[in-house]
Amino acid sequence: MTHSYAPEHTPPQRRWTQFIRYFSSLGWDVDVITPVAHEPHGRRTLDRRLAGRAFRRDIGSSGEQILRVPYLRHPVTRWGRLADHCFSAAASVVAGTISRRPDVVVVTVPSLPLLAAGYLVSRLRRAPLVVDMRDAWPDIARDARIVRGAGRGLTERVVSGCQARAALVVTVTYGFAEILRNRGLRNVETVTNGIDTTVRRLLPPPPADREHLNVLYLGNHGESQRLELMIHAAALARDYVQLTMVGHGVERRHLISLAQRLEVPVTFHEPVQGPEVSEFYLDADTCVVSLREDWKSFDATIPSKTYEVLAVGRHVTAVVRGEARRVIEESGAGDVVDPDPEAIAALWKELHADRTRLATGASGRDWLHSHADLDGLSQTYAHLLRALTPHGGAA
Numbered sequence: 001m002t003h004s005y006a007p008e009h010t011p012p013q014r015r016w017t018q019f020i021r022y023f024s025s026l027g028w029d030v031d032v033i034t035p036v037a038h039e040p041h042g043r044r045t046l047d048r049r050l051a052g053r054a055f056r057r058d059i060g061s062s063g064e065q066i067l068r069v070p071y072l073r074h075p076v077t078r079w080g081r082l083a084d085h086c087f088s089a090a091a092s093v094v095a096g097t098i099s100r101r102p103d104v105v106v107v108t109v110p111s112l113p114l115l116a117a118g119y120l121v122s123r124l125r126r127a128p129l130v131v132d133m134r135d136a137w138p139d140i141a142r143d144a145r146i147v148r149g150a151g152r153g154l155t156e157r158v159v160s161g162c163q164a165r166a167a168l169v170v171t172v173t174y175g176f177a178e179i180l181r182n183r184g185l186r187n188v189e190t191v192t193n194g195i196d197t198t199v200r201r202l203l204p205p206p207p208a209d210r211e212h213l214n215v216l217y218l219g220n221h222g223e224s225q226r227l228e229l230m231i232h233a234a235a236l237a238r239d240y241v242q243l244t245m246v247g248h249g250v251e252r253r254h255l256i257s258l259a260q261r262l263e264v265p266v267t268f269h270e271p272v273q274g275p276e277v278s279e280f281y282l283d284a285d286t287c288v289v290s291l292r293e294d295w296k297s298f299d300a301t302i303p304s305k306t307y308e309v310l311a312v313g314r315h316v317t318a319v320v321r322g323e324a325r326r327v328i329e330e331s332g333a334g335d336v337v338d339p340d341p342e343a344i345a346a347l348w349k350e351l352h353a354d355r356t357r358l359a360t361g362a363s364g365r366d367w368l369h370s371h372a373d374l375d376g377l378s379q380t381y382a383h384l385l386r387a388l389t390p391h392g393g394a395a
Helices: 011-025 078-098 112-124 139-144 150-165 174-182 228-236 252-262 275-283 296-300 305-312 322-331 341-353 363-371 374-386
Strands: 031-035 057-059 065-069 105-109 129-133 168-171 188-190 213-218 241-246 266-269 286-290 315-319 334-336
Touching (some): 011 105, 031 078, 105 112, 112 129, 112 150, 129 150, 168 374, 174 296, 174 322, 213 275, 213 341, 228 241, 228 286, 241 341, 252 266, 275 305, 296 322, 305 315, 305 322, 305 363, 315 322, 322 363
Parallel strands (some): 031 065, 213 241, 286 315, 315 334
Antiparallel strands (some): 057 065
């Protein structure tokens, strides 16, 4: 059960398309319950044959059965998305009761309403629940003040209660797994994000000489990334930096307005996919990976785009801390910089003056092979799911 799946291009889609491909190769039957495709604009922009229809079954690329549920057309705001997730989660409970009886129910979070829906389906179908925690919830909800007052306590109790009652909680970072264990959970394992390097070619190094340093941010334009730092840094470095921002999110309009007000050389692009992604990476000198520093939950969070940038061999401008910082430092694929516009601009000035630092080679890719090999991660997940079925047999 997921709030986003193919043909959308999102972190849960990438993670679960990869795992389901492997599960299907084992001969497992996989049912996916997900809304009609409507990301990232809050409405259907694809042809019905691609986006799917509510309560109609489609066959996915690996033979999985996809049962679509309705969505709620909404503005791209925090509350608009929450209303949409609540609506689709309720429909997902209905879909879960009419699907084939599962051996295991897996729900992927951060859609908190879907977490509750997954718990209900697991109880109704009497199947063990696996909670795939791709982010540090409920900690992020507390940091972001998504719910305040009495509602905050209720939200945290619901999330923690579902985690405690799940047969297994899977985290994508070791840090968050340790946080959950310190809270008393014993049903916690870690299966990190990974990437199929066979579909991401290692790019040649950037040109040895260029008038400007081409800085790229490709990903979600949300509150979590605090991308206004990049706009202010680009304003300070306007003489030698060209900033390109690709993607969508609740903060995009604000960022465009800020860039216009400061008269910063920033080019904004709508989300891209496939070959267009590679073209942006090819033209980049350094790629931004950023998480805001004032949310403690991000100490145990690694942006999913980190793996993609490492795979293509581009230098990383990393405004991160905790486990994400460790990844950048271990891989030797970039520089970690303080969340301060002057510090970021100073780093970009150094990179512009010494472009040899941009040639990270295969160091990031080598780190991925050692720590985020997709086949190994898929095998680990399959082993965990098998252990939840009778006699540890095939799920």
